[in-house]
Amino acid sequence: MLVLCLGCRMWLTLIYSCISGAALLYALYRWVIPTAVQYHGGLALIWHDVIVERMLDTLTQSTRPQRLLNAVQKNATRGDPRSVVKAIDDFCRHKEWAMNVGDEKGCILDSVVSEINPAAVLELGTYCGYSTVRIARLLPPHAKLITLEFNPDFAAIARQVIAWAGLEEKVQLVEGASGDWIPKMKEQFGITTFDLVFLDHWKDRYLPDTKLMEECGLLRKGSVLLADNVICPGTPDYLEYIRSSPRYESRYFKSHLEYTKVEDGLEKSVFKG
Known part of the structure; x- marks a missing residue:
């Protein structure tokens, strides 16, 4: 015993x-x-x-983008962009972090889009379509948003997120490298210039893609470049160029890395011609 x-x-x-x-x-x-x-x-x-x-x-x-899509399909109302944005923010804050622009910087993005009221927008870096939905839901009728995504798996998820938000008619999602597509924008999509460019792709591509857009004549006087993650992970070469060039007037919007307390921000740069 x-x-x-x-x-x-x-x-x-x-x-x-x-x-x-x-x-x-x-x-x-x-x-x-x-x-x-x-x-x-x-x-x-x-x-x-x-x-x-x-x-x-x-x-x-499964993958993080697939889990994010599941959260959208479970918690967001089909055809309601605001509910899609909220579902992704809730997922990222309470379930699993993801590299969207996020809710805090997203409000800055919203204010810039509303201020410009652009007819032609280029987004570099779609990921799962979060910022695409934020931008597209604020665009005026007949406006067009072209968004580029290098990763085909991300693009496949983003298409479903955009469709769930009911914004397919306003968004053209293109798969491939930005360096390949930027020179073909005018020919392929009939774009003269972009009113707004949102940079949120590979950070080492911010500067070369900006110079490429200049060379290809895709920026007009008054075109706005809005760049995410300029502090974290950081884009020092881009910031040095954009802030020192007489062709731009820039302003930094201090914020935080998506869903954290780490300092980050958006750089808004107006092309002066």
Whole structure:
């Protein structure tokens, strides 16, 4: 009987240890580490965009964009862009971080779009279509938004998000490299110039693509470039060029990296010709 009791105690101790360990790991994953990286850009990106994403991809046998789309289809009303934006923001704040422009910087994006009231918009970097929906829902009738996405898997998800928002008629999603498509804009899409360009793709492409748009005559006097993530991860060569060039008048909008407390912002640059 004594041996049996000792064996039971050992098993109970082992079970309690496993439960305690699991609870500790869950607390670290769910609250402690996310809180700790809230104020450090590099750590936040490594944690959310590398460690957590790969772990969840393995556990769920799906991708983050697929999980984001599922959240939209489950929680957003079809044909209602605002509900699509809200569903993605809720998913990213409470379930799983994603590299959208986010709700805080999204309000700045909204204000710029509303101020310009553009008829022709180019977005560089679609990802899952969050900023595409934010922009397209504010465009006037007959306006056109062309959005470029290099990754075909992202593009496939973005098409479904855009369709769920009911904005297919306003959006032309093009797959491929920005450097390949920018010189073909006039010929392929009948674009003379863009009123607004939103840069949110590979950060090392901001500067070469801006110069390419200049060379191709896609910017007119008064065209606005709005660049995301200019502080985190950062685009120092772009900022140096855009702020020192007499061809632009620039203003920095201080904010935070999407869904964190890390400083980031948007750079709005008006082309002066």
